[in-house]
Amino acid sequence: MILGASTFVEGVDNAFIFILGISFFFLIGITLTMIIFIYRYNQKRNPKATQVKDSVTLELTWTIIPLILVLGMFYYGYVGWIPMKSPPDEGIEVTANARMWSFNFRYENGRVSDKLYVPVDTAIIVNLNALDVLHSFYIPAFRIKEDMVPGLPGNRTWFQATKTGTFTIFCSEYCGLQHSYMISEVVVMEQDEFWEWYEDPDAMVPVIPDDANLALLGRQVVERNGCLACHSLDGSTLIGPTFAGKFGETITVITDGQERQIVYDEEYVIRSIYDPDYDITLGFRPGQMLSYEGEITEQEVELIIEFLKSLNE
Amino acid sequence: MEKHEEHTAHVHRDDEGDKLGMWLFIFTELLLFGMLFLMYAVYRHKNPEAFLLGGEELDVFIGTFNTVILLISSATVAMSITAIQRGNKKQALVLLGITLFIAVLFLVNKYFEWGAKIEYGFYPGSDLLHELGHGTTLFFGLYYIMSGIHALHILIGIGLFIYVVWQIRRDKIHSTDYVWLENTGLYWHLVDLIWIFLFPLFYLIH
Amino acid sequence: MSEEKHHISSYKSHLFVLLALFVLTGASVAVTSLEMGPFNTLVAMLIAGGKAAIVLIWFMHLKFDNKLYAIFTTFVLVIFLLVLYVTFFDYSYR
């Protein structure tokens, strides 16, 4: 099978081997039988057909044997799957948030990251949460997959990685335009390495050096949060209006059903990020962009504004 | 060029077959409503309180009244079949007239009932429902959908009855050929059947 | 098929059936005011089921027509109830 790196791999792969083994046996067996029959009972070789009477015994045989085999398949599938449904009491809890079209992961200490960092050999319980439409949390190397359903509380999955390294997380439930780019990574680290990362004080309140390029940092925020899936930087329209050359312009929006002119200023950007449905840019649909309240800090919004400003140059 | 006979469909008449067809159609309707009942069951299971409260908003009197008249109309249809079988055209027409009247009356009641609810602010997407929360929204969403689709069936039934009455008057439906009436009757009983369940589920829960 | 014998129900029998339906309707309205918790719905559904059966058997003639219709109707109801049951495998254990 393909690369596996979690405690589930064995159970799942056993089920695969069991089912595929039986399948190949029947596929090859029946195909060969057919070929032999076609050769042996070809009209040229066998000009006269022999009529055969139905046999109840035979019918029962080939009902009961497959029945037993599929019950076996059911059993292996069940056994391989049951651990996935029984998360241990102890473990690191992470909340995975999905939205069109990015993931982010929030840890118990408030740390938020766009990649999932976890320690090896530790149970990780992932609470699955979707903000807009269905997404799915799929890590092939761990053999886990569970849909992220908006409005379904208590939906979770868990895993325990057995190898360090970086593995892909796919969004495997179709969620619109950029579904195939809704990919992230899980980084499995050694225990102490992880805890170091976890408690990294800089990550909580990043210190921005005086000489930093704010626009560049803003760009990183925008990239990290998946804004570019909907907002282009080259003037073209994706799901939302472009970012390019907009800052400072006067634009038309719809507020409470009323059209009005508004200046694309700092206040407008802040509101657009925290309460996007308050005014809807003319020509777009409400409900597409969801609030980033609690996900993007005010400090980061400022960086975004710097970045937007820089696009005018 | 030789002329060929036009291929006509109704060479043979098969009342029993027509009836079987009607029953099959009724099954599709049963499952269609069945799925709505399934949704009702699921949402009630998830929001038991809100459904109880929602039920209080509906008027038991109108509901009971509509139930009673619909039952009467079912009986009159059934009797009109008896009348036709006995060759009593006049009685059949009177009985069907009553049925038609009741069908219209039912819709008029519905109109007022819905009107009052909507005026009060209970309609899909209203602010009131928004405030009352998800469960109530669902209750009224289902209420409108289910009674709406039911009302649509009443409307279709009215159309069918008008056609049947017309055919009886033209003597196209008579004591030896009345499968149209029978099938329309079956359809109407189905409409009644659905209401028999809608009534307690929406009006009688407290 | 007109040769086949048809059962003709009398007006009186139809009126009896209607009466029974009225009684059941009254009963189901009356029962609502009793406090029986979850059983309220159960009773309401049982009464509705009874009414439905009456309509099916007499008004819709299942009793007198070809038995096939009765068999099919039961079959359809069984399928529906099983679908409902299986759906609740999900909702009862969420």
Place this chain on the structure above:
Amino acid sequence: MSETTTAKHVSFLEYKGKYKGILGWIFSTDHKRVGLLYLYTMLVFFSIAAILGLLMKIQLIAPGYTIMGPQTYNSMFTVHGIIMIFIIVVPGLPAVFGNFFLPLMIGAKDVAFPRLNLASWWIYIIGILVVLSSQFLGGWPDTGWTFYAPYSFRTPANVLPALFGAFILGFSSILTGINFVVTIHRMRAPGMTWLKMPLFPWTLYATAWIQVLATPVIGITLLLTVMERVLGVGVFDPALGGDPILYQHLFWIYSHPAVYIMILPGMGAISEILPVFSRKSIYGYKAIVLSSLAIAFVGYFVWGHHMFTSGMSGRALYAFSFLTFLVAIPSAIKVFNWVATIHKGSLNLQTPFYWATSFIFVFMIGGLTGLVLGSLATNVHVHDTHFVVAHFHFIVFGGTGYAFMAALHYWFPKMFGRMYDASWANIGWATFFGGFLTLYLPMFALGLQGMPRRYYDYLPEFHTGNIISSLGAILMIAGALIVITNLVRSSRHGEKVTGKNPWGGRTLEWESDTPPTLENWDEIPKVTEGPYDYK
């Protein structure tokens, strides 16, 4: 009926009614003409959807943008899926061969409700037009053929026409179903008891019941989705308290039984063809009948296997997994009986026989991978990956599609009174078969590696599989073109068939004229033997 007997002896292709030319077709209630109307309509839309499939494969030949952007790709698989499922394989064999041959095989003059039958075709056409009208009303939908909530009311794309069109197509399907059940109950020729009825009508019977009992479910579901999108009633929208998983339940309560609508008539056709080309009666007639009915029944209760990762309760998961395995058994029984049928036969190796045996082969691959999907642990890994895509192309295209082709070649002489060109037909079949395996086998590997479906773009590690698969698509299209061209050409210029019964079939349709006359028989045949009595 008083008119001249000569009128009855004109083939259905040539008779003249009230209307001339094409009107004589689209207003004809003759079941055979209606069948052919469906065939032609399907040919057109199958070609369109097949081209969409090919374009998707070309897009996937390399990562990144090759010939289209993501929005185009997403609408392509949506429209491809909608056309293939709702317009091609669900009506599929019943609408074409059921209409044409059901009355012939049970010795009737037409179906029970001929006008309703024509109306079904018209509703079908209207449904198609509504589905495709989205093209002119603001662009194609992009939800996938499953229209999952809440994306289907969140997307800016135009999904209403597709939802509504699929709703209308459902009516067509229901009416055909009703028609067939009544036809089979009421119009079998004297002497044709239930157990003397051929297997194709039997499978049509089982199918028709599913059509009648399952289609309303999708009808109401689609209607509610329309209402949800337009009015915001809240029944599926989590923002209003609705449950998106309930949408999936309702969708699959129909769509799983629908997959048996697709395959059962195909199985029936195969059960007709194998005995004829083996000169031997079908093995296990009763077992095949029973298993068809069993599939139809148990098939209602397994829908949840499409939702193993949807967030359902664990108990529902294993219940559904268990039932899924049960429903596989009747299919297995059929496969064994088919193989037993050719045992000790005297096999006449003609094109229909090739299609039929290759059907068994690809159907086994499709079905056995269905078992992989039905088991919980493995499903979690391969759900919503290309493994599923491969499974259903193998079983829908490989199953229903191959059966369709087998049936088309088998009944071709009866339908058109002409024979196809056998050597081209065989070359076409071989190319098609080769292309088919090259196209879809790599998808299993891609799925096991973890490539999700509905992916416009993919990671470099999936490249090899995709290249092979895309090349296979081209090979297969070549094969299909050969097959189709041959059939279309032969239907006009092929060698005339003189006898009634070119293959030596024992079922009733072979006792009618070639091509059948307007009302099929001068006198309704009397049946005394079982359908496959080869001596």
